Amino acid sequence: xxxxxxxxxxxxxxxxxxxxxxxxxxxxxxxxxxxxxxxxxxxxxxxxxxxxxxxxxxxxxxxxxxxxxxxxxxxxxxxxxxxxxxxxxxxxxxxxxxxxxxxxxxxxxxxxxxxxxxxxxxxxxxxxxxxxxxxxxxxxxxxxxxxxxxxxxxxxxxxxxxxxxxxxxxxxxxxxxxxxxxxxxxxxxxxxxxxxxxxxxxxxxxxxxxxxxxxxxxxxxxxxxxxxxxxxxxxxxxxxxxxxxxxxxxxxxxxxxxxxxxxxxxxxxxxxxxxxxxxxxxxxxxxxxxxxxxxxxxxxxxxxxxxxxxxxxxxxxxxxxxxxxxxxxxxxxxxxxxxxxxxxxxxx
Amino acid sequence: xxxxxxxxxxxxxxxxxxxxxxxxxxxxxxxxxxxxxxxxxxxxxxxxxxxxxxxxxxxxxxxxxxxxxxxxxxxxxxxxxxxxxxxxxxxxxxxxxxxxxxxxxxxxxxxxxxxxxxxxxxxxxxxxxxxxxxxxxxxxxxxxxxxxxxxxxxxxxxxxxxxxxxxxxxxxxxxxxxxxxxxxxxxxxxxxxxxxxxxxxxxxxxxxxxxxxxxxxxxxxxxxxxxxxxxxxxxxxxxxxxxxxxxxxxxxxxxxxxxxxxxxxxxxxxxxxxxxxxxxxxxxxxxxxx
Numbered sequence: 144x145x146x147x148x149x150x151x152x153x154x155x156x157x158x159x160x161x162x163x164x165x166x167x168x169x170x171x172x173x174x175x176x177x178x179x180x181x182x183x184x185x186x187x188x189x190x191x192x193x194x195x196x197x198x199x200x201x202x203x204x205x206x207x208x209x210x211x212x213x214x215x216x217x218x219x220x221x222x223x224x225x226x227x228x229x230x231x232x233x234x235x236x237x238x239x240x241x242x243x244x245x246x247x248x249x250x251x252x253x254x255x256x257x258x259x260x261x262x263x264x265x266x267x268x269x270x271x272x273x274x275x276x277x278x279x280x281x282x283x284x285x286x287x288x289x290x291x292x293x294x295x296x297x298x299x300x301x302x303x304x305x306x307x308x309x310x311x312x313x314x315x316x317x318x319x320x321x322x323x324x325x326x327x328x329x330x331x332x333x334x335x336x337x338x339x340x341x342x343x344x345x346x347x348x349x350x351x352x353x354x355x356x357x358x359x360x361x362x363x364x365x366x367x368x369x370x371x372x373x374x375x376x377x378x379x380x381x382x383x384x385x386x387x388x389x390x391x392x393x394x395x396x397x398x399x400x401x402x403x404x405x406x407x408x409x410x411x412x413x414x415x416x417x418x419x420x421x422x423x424x425x426x427x428x429x430x431x432x433x434x435x436x437x438x439x440x441x442x443x444x445x446x447x448x449x450x451x452x453x454x455x456x457x458x459x460x461x462x463x464x465x466x467x468x469x470x471x472x473x474x475x476x477x478x479x480x481x482x483x484x485x486x487x488x489x490x491x
Numbered sequence: 492x493x494x495x496x497x498x499x500x501x502x503x504x505x506x507x508x509x510x511x512x513x514x515x516x517x518x519x520x521x522x523x524x525x526x527x528x529x530x531x532x533x534x535x536x537x538x539x540x541x542x543x544x545x546x547x548x549x550x551x552x553x554x555x556x557x558x559x560x561x562x563x564x565x566x567x568x569x570x571x572x573x574x575x576x577x578x579x580x581x582x583x584x585x586x587x588x589x590x591x592x593x594x595x596x597x598x599x600x601x602x603x604x605x606x607x608x609x610x611x612x613x614x615x616x617x618x619x620x621x622x623x624x625x626x627x628x629x630x631x632x633x634x635x636x637x638x639x640x641x642x643x644x645x646x647x648x649x650x651x652x653x654x655x656x657x658x659x660x661x662x663x664x665x666x667x668x669x670x671x672x673x674x675x676x677x678x679x680x681x682x683x684x685x686x687x688x689x690x691x692x693x694x695x696x697x698x699x700x701x702x703x704x705x706x707x708x709x710x711x712x713x714x715x716x717x718x719x720x721x722x723x724x725x726x727x728x729x730x731x732x733x734x735x736x737x738x739x740x741x742x743x744x745x746x747x748x749x750x751x752x753x754x755x756x757x758x759x760x761x762x763x764x765x766x767x768x769x770x771x772x773x774x775x776x777x778x779x780x781x
Binding site: 262271275279280452459462466 | 526528574577578581583584585587588589591592593594595596598599600602603713716717720749751754755757758759761762765766769
């Protein structure tokens with residue numbers, strides 16, 4: 144029985160997981176997800192795919208908001224830039240999908256450099272406001288530059304073929320998303336335990352102190368922003384492929400709020416939290432619909448007419464309730480349960 | 492020349508609405524230190540309430556304005572008491588996120604309480620066009636510009652001379668010392684939310700009179716952001732003037748550069764302002780002591 148966190152060496156402190164069973168359970172989960180496409184019907188499978196894509200995006204935002212403590216209200220801007228970068232490279236100029244994915248990461252990263260450089264010199268909420276502005280500017284820019292983006296008509300995107308493997312079928316595409324989710328998860332976990340990740344967290348916890356310790360605030364904030372935009376862009380490309388059609392309407396502003404809701408619900412600054420939050424937030428509208436439809440068919444009708452509004456209302460409600468009653472999110476709740484379980488009947 | 496004057500005047504009119512909403516941002520920022528992302532949504536809700544009153548009361552101007560002001564005060568107080576007060580003392584990040592959550596809830600509630608179609612708020616004036624030489628201007632637009640100027644003077648006097656205004660500035664400057672001086676910070680916060688809600692409501696009603704009500708009205712709040720950044724987040728008067736500047740810029744950009752530029756002119760301006768003078772034209776530079 145583990146009764147506490149006794150970490151004696153530096154290696155233990157930066158270990159990816161703090162106990163071996165976690166590896167086993169993770170492996171079981173991965174195997175389950177690999178088998179899932181063959182066992183589930185296509186409706187349930189679409190949720191699995193959406194969750195895997197959203198995990199990539201949420202982990203991207205987690206680097207910025209969770210680790211570094213900077214709010215971005217315009218991450219949908221990077222999502223849409225990534226999706227368009229992929230669509231333009233692959234569908235319009237017939238580049239290989241691998242180049243498309245690299246472009247989907249690099250183009251938002253460059254865009255984030257342009258937005259971030261002026262706004263990250265400042266403290267506090269300014270990044271939230273400039274990213275909000277960015278997401279509106281980028282939407283207008285996409286609609287205006289018709290020769291490149293087809294304006295409001297959008298660009299159709301095919302399922303890709305990577306390294307000789309075709310990801311055309313639904314099952315295969317889920318596997319592709321799973322691959323991206325796992326790679327992103329490892330990448331962000333490793334960033335967190337590196338020198339760079341510790342610098343991010345130091346900035347979040349107290350930026351003046353971090354600066355005194357010799358951390359270049361401007362450079363590290365910008366680095367967090369660029370990394371976050373890169374990962375979000377790739378999530379955008381995946382989402383574009385999933386929709387098989389990239390247009391401005393496919394990426395509503397609500398996605399930015401959804402991403403923040405995911406981080407808050409899951410628990411800020413934790414990769415596990417981002418995953419748990421994604422599962423809850425993606426399934427929340429569907430779960431609410433099922434619960435309500437048990438009561439009356441009238442409620443069910445309301446869901447089908449005002450689905451988008453109901454979804455955003457739920458996100459807002461979840462954000463407020465979690466911040467008020469469980470600010471550490473699902474991860475915090477999980478830690479509390481685990482501690483109670485281990486120490487019962489003692490409280491500590 | 493006539494085209495330019497017309498653009499300037501309609502820019503001033505829409506700018507006055509941005510200015511009012513921006514003042515709402517600044518009033519809350521000045522007394523609680525947080526940016527209220529739900530300002531545009533509050534504007535929209537109060538405009539819709541005013542519309543409901545006008546349709547039931549037959550467009551009586553007096554009833555509509557009294558009803559809208561009362562509704563605005565109630566809305567502001569309820570939001571402060573139910574949603575914001577429990578977050579007192581929490582980190583800034585959490586408090587700001589709460590206002591974002593509130594914004595999404597208010598925004599989507601429109602479609603459930605009212606509907607998604609545009610409506611005109613008819614109170615018997617506002618849509619008539621007054622001719623000044625060759626230039627046409629709506630009476631509603633004249634009224635909103637006048638209201639903004641009057642409010643600017645009133646708020647300046649309030650913060651400068653009234654005891655409560657000074658107390659609000661004290662809480663904004665240093666809430667702990669203000670508490671020690673016997674000022675009730677929660678009361679100041681409640682007053683700030685109510686005041687900001689009323690200012691937002693005035694903007695919303697004027698917008699509904701001159702243009703139309705629609706569930707997309709919350710975007711006024713986003714348009715007012717550049718105004719308050721330009722004027723300075725902590726400068727109430729600066730925000731009002733910033734609104735006029737943004738309105739004119741937007742209309743000139745729309746008139747000479749195309750409608751796409753009209754939509755983003757304000758946002759481009761935010762990024763430029765933050766690069767050159769991050770605390771705004773009238774804002775105070777933040778000095779941090781360790």
